[in-house]
Amino acid sequence: MRAWLFRISFSHLAQYPGRTLLGILGIALGTAVYLSISLAAASALQSFQVGVTAVAGQAQWRIQSPGAPLDEALFVKVRRLASVAAAAPAVESVLELAGVYRGPVLLLGIDPFSERPFRDYEFSHAVGLSDTAWTEVLTRPDAVLVSGPLASRLGLKVGDALGVMVGPRRQALRVAGIFTSRSGLYPLDGAVLLMDIGPAQELLDRVGGLDYIDVIGAGPPAEVQRRLQAALPPGVEVVRPAAEVRRTEGLVASYRLNLAVLSAIALFVGMFLIYQSVTLSVVRRRREIGLLRTLGMTPGQVLFLFLAEGLASGLVGGLLGLGLGVGLARGVLAVMTQNLSSLYMPVAAQEVGVQGGLLLQAWGLAVAATLLAAYLPAREAARTQLRAVWHREELEEKIESKAGLIFGWGLVALVLAGVGAYAKINDGPPWPGFVAAFLILLGFALFTPLAARLLGQGLQPVLRKILGPAGDLGCRYLAGSLSRSAVSIAALACALGMLIAVTVMIGSFRQTVNDWVSRAISGDIFFGPAVFSTAAYDQYLPPEVLAELRRDPDVADIYLYRCVRIPFKDRYILVIGGSFEVLARHGGLWFRQGDTREIMERVGRVEGGGEGAGVRGQGSGKDNFATSRSNDDNPEPGTQNPKPAAGQVVISEPLAETLHLQEGGTISLPTPSGPQPLTIAGVFYDYRTDGPSVWMDISLFRRFWRDTHLNAVRLYLKDPARVPQVQARLQERYGGRYRLLALSHRDLRKGILRIFDETFALTYALEGVAVVVAVFGIITTFLVLIRERVRDLALLQAIGASRRQILGMVLVESGLAGGLSFGLGAACGSVLSLLLIFVINKQAFGWTIQLHFTPAIYWQTLILVLTLSLAAAAYPAWRAIQPHLAAILKEE
Amino acid sequence: MIKLVEVSKVYHRGPEAIQALDHLSLQIDSGEFVAVTGKSGCGKSTLLHIIGGLESVSRGRVFLDGCDLAHLREPERTRFRRDRVGVVFQSFNLLPLLTLEENVALPRVLQGASYDQARQEAANWLEEVGLSGRQGHKPHQVSGGEMQRAAIARALINQPAVILADEPTGNLDSVTAAQILTLFSHLHRQWGKTIILVSHAPEAGQAADRVLRLADGRLLA
Ligand SMILES: Nc1ncnc2c1ncn2[C@@H]1O[C@H](COP(=O)(O)OP(=O)(O)OP(=O)(O)O)[C@@H](O)[C@H]1O
Ligand SMILES: [Mg+2]
16 A cells, blocks of 8 residues: 555656656755755864864863963973873964965974873874984974875975975975874864974974973872962963863854854755645645545545655655765865864865764755655645545635735744844854744745735736736736745745845945944054964064064054964953054044043053053154153053053954953953953954954053064055055065065955955855755746646637737736745845844854945846746746647647 | 638647548538537547637638638637637636636637726626626636536627537536527527537537538548
8 A cells, every 4th residue: 555655656756757856956955055064064173173182182181371382491390290190392383385385284393202191193103204203303403294194195205395384484394204193183184294392492483482281180180280270370271172172163153053054044945845846746636636535545645645755855855965965065165164264273174074974964854844845735635625626726715815814924923033033042152043034034935825915916907907918817827826836936035035135144244344444444554474364373573574664764653463362261262462552543443332532542551561652663753742642641560559450451342242241341361471350441343253352552462471472563654655665665675585465455455355255155155055946946836837727828829818918927927926026035135134134143243234235136136036937937838828729628 | 601621630649640630621601500420539629629720720721701711820810719709618618717707708808808898798698698696706616507608608708700619518417408508599599600519419419400420530421
């Protein structure tokens, strides 16, 4: 019985291959996109985590100082502690390969004698590593050991030269040996260089400094940590290496969730297709159902019959989607690693790890989606009264009579969406926002039947006047075939809504960023190491350059910039030291509230500071007044009573939003000089994507971090018209010597917007897929709708309708259907864009985006939809009005 | 006057050629009521469809009031179907979306009449076929006989000279069938329509002026 039932179902699938295929393709695309996103995200993250774990090795504790090097002397002290069984010092940095090679590489400077208990890549087990290699590493300052994967990728042999960029400088290294490791090494696709710690410090310009000390404790962990902490100076932390993995997970969670939700949209649209396909099949087979029921089939079996049909599409579509998804994942991974590297952490995963769990999850999702979509019409079929003929007109009437009710449910969905938009769950991903987005889509989808009916009925008299019978009948067919067309219209509306919403959101965001660059980033030339990635924080400006810049006759003002990235709570933040009084003279930052001048002044006024002011350009005589005054205002250090706050800072909006901090509040910042309570003088709009940030005056920063490095400078010219000349001169003077880059404000804006566009490329691609799926929907709808109506069309011809009248009628109907999906989609998209901009983005990332409507997307989608729906209907209609009317009319 | 000269119709079904009409010639005068009979597959429907302009001939010529159907191009053919003939089908063929009245009014609207005008006339014709009071119903809400009456009214609304009916009683019980046949006789007598009616019912033969017997696409003497 079962097998026989299946055969009936499959024969139907095979009988309408076009429709079935499109339904399956829709599901396949949805599944593929979803899977590729999950696979790529998982691969990127896993590759990073494996790397972190591998580098951490057996270490139980890691001693580090937030955003600053540790004093080398600390190592000896730590190793001697009774609670320490083993300790290993390390410096590490992500460098760019130079010369013919490209890509990031992790340079790990280690002490070979301390390493043994720690790392997975035991040196004695290393393959191809001879004793001479070790001797060389220990004796030659440029000797490095290259990881197996990197060596094979670059074709490196022992004795080869290998160039790397250390900040702006190019350094030549020599391959002393090649090592392999039993587990994967680092996220950078195994691109690791090992070096003796001494030469590494030298190379990285960190003589006397360590990035961290790994420790294996002796005794109970809590006790070890307490003892370690007690023995360390303030500002030095003892952490678990695993914490970093968790932090990166949190870092990527929002990014990943956003993409996953977006990719689920394609699947959602695919569900509409399946729903429609099964509904059509139920309607078409009404006689058969009646007959089978008369012959003794139970309602359960009827239900099973149609569920099986949906299931078959789901299984096949899902399977296709898996294949497609794995293929797509590579491309997605490439885009994603770029995004992640420029946003969060250095990643260079190239291999997509095909995880069975994720495949199963995606497939399960596809099957569940199709089953759910097939269930509604299947239940309808099973419930049908036992009678020989199930009139489509009755189904039609039923839907028509329920249109109001369905609309009511739509309103309920919107109200719930409103509630979801206001609901706030502290921290974590903005789930209520996503639920609200789904409800908005659903709400507008549920408006479709009533809207289609009202549109058809409302326009009927008008179009009848203008277009005659074609207009009249077109409207009637629109209002009268809801059971077949409403779902397609709704599906297309949803896809368009998402497209419009995402476009408006991204457009607004882009415009906001653009405004922000002009308004909040001052400076004529931005000058610093040519690195645009998360590796930029340990790339410094050579000190002698600053001295030369100060003497430059074109330069009026110099803004100094220093940035470190530190772990803070469950995330990473940037701490930025800048010359606030220089910044204040040139417009300051863009604060969300408060007086800019006053805030800038408060932050710029640093007790006992003046370092920031002191490095100002000599040539800017007329500005000296401002500097000296701000210095004079500073009270003598030490004469004050101990104040609760160690200084004033401003923080970026994303930091304020995600950690619920406010103007006037206090932030306790971990620094190498111990935790510092700092007063938040202001919250400024900030759209850099590399993380939330705390800004302070550079003198304060130098006091806490005790370092005088600079990451970059901004130059303010006496004559801004001379930017190109100065830019060219800087490039000429330093371009050869160092890899430094001088960007004009325009270049900077272009660069920022380029990164912005890259970041959202994936989002657009996802939306495109949803639209493609919906377009499938509209094409099938009309193909099927018109093909089912050939008899009506032939009859119309038989009683004297001209071809023009018939084509006109079909085009009116499809045009109205397309127009309606656009209308609903535009309304839905506009509402959704507000949700995305003001709720989801705000909750997920903390950015305030100014709403900028992009009218182009509206008329573009309108044209697309109208063209498509007209063409999709015209083609079958044209075929249907070819001769042989008699044959069509005769068959019953 | 309807005149067929040496008309052949060949259908191709794959490699097979089916001779539905075989060098058939006949003449039907204006105002004549002709019944066509013959066993299934002998070409009755084909004949009707050719006269109604729903099907083209393979060979031969068809004239209706002197106009050569073979020479009509598509727009003229459309006008011919709309204005000159009215067709009634065995399976009614009403548009399910429209009410009975709208179904009846449709050919008039397609002709270019105003909607009010067309509905007014449709109501009159519905009354003529004995369907007053049901004009607001949709086809699936009425009986087969009522649907067929509406279909007849639709065939009449553009006042064609010729009514073609292909087994209009085939789907109806004998009582209803008799009523429909009476209706055709009435139309014939009252309005002087030329009626060509395909039917197996002996009553049809009695009502008609003349009976044409078809076999294998030829006319039996
Ligand atoms: N569209 C078509 N394609 C192929 N063959 C056809 C087509 N239409 C009719 N025929 C064939 O032409 C022959 C005549 O068909 P027609 O429909 O005219 O018969 P009929 O006399 O009306 O039969 P019935 O009494 O069963 O309605 C039949 O053999 C039929 O199979
Ligand atoms: Mg027949």
